[in-house]
Amino acid sequence: MSSELVLLRTADHPFAGHLEIAELRHEVVPEPPEGRALGRADLLGGLSPHDKWRAEWIVDRAQRETEVAYLFGPGDDEGFTRTLGMEAARAGVEVEVVYYLLAPKGTALLGLVAVEQRLRGPGGCPWDHEQTHATLAPYAVEEVYELLDAIAGGDPDAIREELGDVLLQVVFHAQVAEDEQRFTIDDVAQGITDKLVGRHPHVFAGATVESADEVVANWEDLKAAEKPERTGPFDGIPAALPALQYAEKLQRRAARTGFDWTADAEAADRVRAELDEFLAAADGGVRERELGDLLLSVVGLARRHQIDPEMALRGAARRFRDRFSTMGERADRALGDLTREQWLALWEAAKAAEGTDEPA
CATH class of the missing domain: 1.10.287 (Helix Hairpins)
Structure with missing residues (x-):
């Protein structure tokens, strides 16, 4: 839409959030007064008093603006747009009517972005104003674990709720960054979109793959090409990961270099050997070390059998x-x-x- 002013029937129009985020000037058409009468010609033409009043109000705004668009929405019908067209033609002005079929997926996300922007903005929430990436970090970890619990419980409503809490963390961090003039939520979304497209050439660029394993291998190769500064086998693995997940990722990276068991049975044998060493340990310090080795071998056994140990x-x-x-x-x-x-x-x-x- 190139119009300078966009008009909506109601404030809860599905695209109101889009207009807000895009900083497009928009207004809501007011409700018509009660008891408005129509002329004989209008009555014969089958016009609604409310539609007639709204159309006249929009035309009046169009006469005072350079360009006006009316965004078709819930509650509108073709009868109203015909009335609007007739009133605009009668007044000699142009009103652009923009139609949509269904609100695109993600429309509600704009509402979340707008809410967090308001909370961090002037007159917003004092607690939100005080937050930084560092102070929010523990909440991100907590929300992810609550999501894992919901997934384990298998309750779709709980999963939906916890996904919302995780999503809030993304939006919150992005708003903090925007306030610091570092990046925006659009930068975050565009970055992951570009990454997904780039790492799926078999979908977006005509490449051919034969299996999911080949997709994973290509993903790792493409990821390495994107980050040439990572030269070591373990570069990019966060040391703050939960211990089992950290161990599994280290082993998986090592296996890509060729350091791996040749058969699943060897991984099971290693578990037995580490258990024997633990049982034979003479003191607490040695036992702790041997227990660590035992756990690491169990992680290796899980990896060989495609099981997530965490x-x-x-x-x-x-x-x-x-x-x-x-x-x-x-x-x-x-x-x-x-x-x-x-x-x-x-x-x-x-x-x-x-x-x-x-x-x-």
Whole structure:
């Protein structure tokens, strides 16, 4: 739209956020007064009093502006646009009517961007004003873990909610950067868009791949080409990652250079060997080191079998929590009064009840 003023029927028009973010001048057409009468010719022509009044108001604005556009929206129909066209022709002015079919995906994101801009803007929220990338960092970590919990729980509503919280972190950080005149949310979105297009030549550039594994290999090669300053095998792996994920990424990078087991059975043998070394350790310091080696070998076993060790351990921890809660519900006495045999019996019963409709 090249018009200097865009008019909307209502303030909640699906594209109002777009206009706000694009800083396009826009106004909402006011509601017509009650009791407005039409002339005989208008009545014979089937005009609505409200449509007639709105059309006249828009034409009046067009007469006072260089260019005006009316953005067709919910509640509008062809009858109104015909009325608007007739009134504009009668007054000798031009009003551009812009149509849309469906609001594009992502329209609501503009509303989130506008809200955060308002919170960080003049007269906004004092807490939001004080935040920096560093102070927000813990919240980003927390929100991601809450998303993981929602995914593990399999509740779509919870996943949707937690994705929103993660999305807020992205928008919040981008607004902080914009306030510091470093980059904007559009820079963030454009950067990841360019990256995805560039790393999917089999989709956007006519390249050919035979499997998902080949896609992953190409991704790593393209990523390396984008960042030639990363010359070491472990460059770019954040040391702050959770330990299991950090270990898995280190091993995966090492494997790309050829440092890997030739068979899955060798990875399993390494786990047994590290367990023996741990059991044979003489003191606490050595045991800690050997336990680390044992855990690292388990990560290697998981990698060989295409299992994410972080998610596998989270799943096991969740099952442990659920089973223990079930044991407490089923116990006929205080947990501290149970014998070892009773503990084991309750544990096996809780384990057997998983995935069934059996009450706890």
